Amino acid sequence: MTAKRISFPRSVATALLLVSTSLGAPAMAGTLQEALVKAYRSNPTLTATRAGQRATDENVPIQKAAGRPAARAQAQFQELLVRPVAGLSFNQPHRSLSGTGSVEVPIYQGGAVRNGVKAAEIRVEAGQANLRATEASIFSQVVAAYMDVIRDGAIVALNRANVNVLDVNLQASNDRFEVGDLTRTDVAQSESRLALARSDLQTAQANLIASRENYIALVGEAPDDLQPPPALPGLPATPEAAVQVALIDNPDILAAKKAHDAARYDVKVAKAGVQPTLSGFVQGSYTTYLDLELDKNKSAAAGATLTIPLYQGGRPAAQVRQSQAFESQAIEQEIGTERGVIAQARAAYASWQASLLTIQSSQKAVDATGLSLEGVRAENSVGSRTILDILNAEQEALTARVELVSARRNAYVAGFSLLAAMGHAEAKNLGLEGGALYDPMVNYDRVEGKWWDWDYDKAPMPVATRTVDTPPQNANVSDQAAQ
Known part of the structure; x- marks a missing residue:
């Protein structure tokens, strides 16, 4: 029996999540799709x-090997150093060369092989589900990370613009101070607010670099030059x-199941430890004496071996109890995984809804603080507002804009x-089709049907790219980043 191919459920809405750029075609620079x-x-x-999953795949042929024939050969050279006195065996040879060969064929192993293979196949399916989960996590x-760069770039641009405005305000304040106004x-x-703004700018720049x-x-x-991401329809x-x-499609739940x-099946494998085992064998031997003219010795035999365990010191029972405890652990972990996924889905939904409401409120705040700032500046020009009123209005406008980009x-x-x-954030759900998607x-x-003992793979080579040659990042942003 082979491991079942795990299906990747896809909804119509999430299939439209990203643009349809494929792996095989060059993507537009600076897009989320490309990233x-x-x-x-x-x-x-x-x-x-993926490499770990390939290692998990090998457990199936490893388990199957326990039910396949095993062939062995042995050669022995013997040099007699001291001739025995008993019997005065003067004709006993000094040197001999012998060889033996045997083939053993497992016939019945108490169900250990069958259940071990089944457990390995199911763990392959679990590993494939874990690979899906890793893919979604990445x-x-x-x-x-993409949205962090966009957000922090906008915050740097906003703080830099704020520093420029406060610098102009300080120059104007100094000029008006010189004339006694x-x-x-x-x-x-004005100096204090400019110093604080420069500090905030430095912090924002450090965050952008990180x-x-x-x-x-x-x-x-x-x-x-990261572009705004596409909308997320179908939520x-x-x-x-x-x-x-999530209860149907989440890969973590599937892996836990x-x-x-x-x-x-591990419990069944452990219970096979008290079952009789039966195997057939064929063996032969050949001996030649190197220093005497004697006949060669040849022998051959075939038969079957029946092994009936009678008492093993309590080991089989302990192994069964241990496997049952691991099964109990897996049951609890399945429930725990389900709880976690439910909590994750509900929390993400609540966070998404709250952020949408925050966007609406922040947009209103941006519009209101913009009008307020214009009004305070106009009123200051006729003497009804102070410099502190302008500084406060500018700070409120900056705070509202930062809140908006963060939301x-x-x-x-x-x-x-x-x-x-x-369970809808994997490669096949995100439109990354058209090229060589990884199929576990x-x-x-x-590998699952391989028999040959010398059928190795090539020496492993790195697949991931290194970033050691990437230059250190800076906090340079364009003026459009704040828009």
Whole structure:
């Protein structure tokens, strides 16, 4: 029996998640699609998980080998150093060369082989589900890193513009102080706000550099003029709908169920330890004496061996109890995984909804603070507002804009996390088709029926790209980043 191919459920809405650029065609620079494709091809966490899955595939032929014939050969050269006195065997040869060969064929192993193969096959399916989960996790991290760079770039641009405005305000305050229109207190307030703004700018620049470096770690290349991401259509209308989809499609739940199934077969393998075993054999031997003219000795035999365990010191029972405890552990872990997925789906939905509301509120705040700032400046020109009023209005306007870009980032990341919890954030769901998507079944089909002892693979070579030659990132942003 071969491992079943795990299906990748796809909804119509999530299939439209990203533009239809394929792996085989060059993607537009600076798009989320391009970032996901690069991570899919060369992210080391993902490529390492694929290699681990290939190692898991090998457990099937390993288990099958226990039920296949085994052939052995042995050669022995003997040099007699001291001739025995008893019997005065003067004609006993000094040297001899002998060879033996045998073939053993397992006939019945108490069900250990059959159940061991079944457990290995199910663990292959569990590993494939875990690979899907890793893929979704990497994509979620890439989306978050992508949006972090956009957000932090906008925040740097906003803070840089704020520094420029406050610098102009300080110059104007100094000029008005020179003509006696303002007091030294007004100048000090402008200086203080400018110093704080420069500090905030430095912090924002450091955050942007950190986000860009994190992007490089995930994607393998530096971000370059990242474009706004596409919309996330098809998100569920209610948290209940999200949970219902997640319970069916989430790969973590599927992997936990498969681990539980495999643990049940492990119990059967352990119980085979008290069952009789039967194997057939064929063996032969040949001996020649190198220093005497004697006849050659030849022998051949065939038969069967029946082994009936009578008492093994309690080991089989302990192994069965241990396997049953592991099965109990798998049952509890399956429930725990289900709980976690439910919580993840509900929390992502709540975060997504809250961020959408925050976007609306922040947009209103941006519009209102913009009008307020214009009004305060106009009123200051006629003497009804102070410099401190202008500084406060400028700070409120900056805060509202920062809140807006942060809310946009949070909404997108939460929406994608919701898709991941539902099991709809993998390569086949995101439109990364048209090229060589990684299919774990290709390797499984290649190795599961292999018999030959010397059928090795080539020496491993790295698949992930290194980033050691990537230059250190800076905090340079364009003026359009704040828009």
